[in-house]
Amino acid sequence: MRKVSILMVIATMVLTLNSCRDGNRGIDMIYTDFFEIQSGANTIETHYFQSELRSANWSTFLGELEPEQISKIQPSFARLTNTQGIPFDFIDQVVIEIYPDENLTVTPWEFAFRNNIPFNEGTTLEIIPGLADFKDELSDDQFIYRIGLRYRDFPPITFPVVLDFGFTAVPL
Numbered sequence: 001m002r003k004v005s006i007l008m009v010i011a012t013m014v015l016t017l018n019s020c021r022d023g024n025r026g027i028d029m030i031y032t033d034f035f036e037i038q039s040g041a042n043t044i045e046t047h048y049f050q051s052e053l054r055s056a057n058w059s060t061f062l063g064e065l066e067p068e069q070i071s072k073i074q075p076s077f078a079r080l081t082n083t084q085g086i087p088f089d090f091i092d093q094v095v096i097e098i099y100p101d102e103n104l105t106v107t108p109w110e111f112a113f114r115n116n117i118p119f120n121e122g123t124t125l126e127i128i129p130g131l132a133d134f135k136d137e138l139s140d141d142q143f144i145y146r147i148g149l150r151y152r153d154f155p156p157i158t159f160p161v162v163l164d165f166g167f168t169a170v171p172l
Contacts (some may be wrong), residue, residue, distance in 0.1 A: 026168040028076065029061040029138075035147065039158045043151045046093075050146045053102050056138045062169055067139040071172050075129035078112035078165040082123040086159055089119040092152035094127050096165065099144040100137040108146065109137060111165065134167060 035049040062070070078096055082088060093115050097108035111134075112127040137143055147163065 026170040027062055027065075028166055029056070029073070029169055030164070030166040033145075033163045034160055035163065036158060036160050037149070037155050039155050041151060041155055043153065046148045046150045048146055048148050051144050053142055053144055056141045056143055058138065058141045065169075065171060067135065069172055070135055070139075071170050072133045073135045073138055073167045073169045074131065074133060075111050076166045076168040077129055078127035078163070080125040080127065081162040081164065082159060083162060084157075084159040085123055086156060087123055088117065088121050088125045090151050090153040090155055091117055091121075091125065091149055093117065093148075093150040094125065095148040096127065096163075097146045097148070098134060098137055099146065100140060101142060102144065104144070109134060111145065135169075138167070 031054075033051060033054075038047075041047050058067075080088065080094070093113075094117070095113045096111040098111045099106065099108050109132045110130045111132070112129045114125070114127045117125065145165075
């Protein structure tokens with residue numbers, strides 16, 4: 001009986017570990033940018049920080065692959081880092097949206113979000129990536145992102161913030 005139990009545990013572990021593997025992990029497309037949070041901004045409205053039109057660098061990240069050879073491009077991570085040592089405890093909500101081009105009248109795609117951010121996050125804020133497929137938006141090799149911050153308290157000083165975010169492109 002004990003041997004059967006041990007075999008069942010081993011079989012369960014093997015099946016569980018194998019089911020978590022992704023045989024085709026994809027190609028990472030990582031971007032870094034900077035923006036500045038202004039001191040004394042109010043806590044009533046959402047404050048937006050918008051990038052310039054930027055290249056998706058399709059050829060740099062994906063080499064010889066054409067858009068037709070990619071099945072999907074999904075958000076993989078997003079992170080805000082404060083280089084001044086000030087904790088992000090004054091931020092309550094973060095959303096990052098992606099626009100496919102300079103036409104900001106189109107509905108943006110939500111790249112990442114985080115609501116009800118705890119007070120003890122420190123100087124690095126991990127943002128939850130969304131599930132949208134950005135293949136069509138990035139295949140034009142350009143995009144604009146917009147960060148929306150809602151404050152629970154006033155930012156203490158004006159300081160620079162580093163935004164790191166990335167996509168994972170999955171080949172066919």
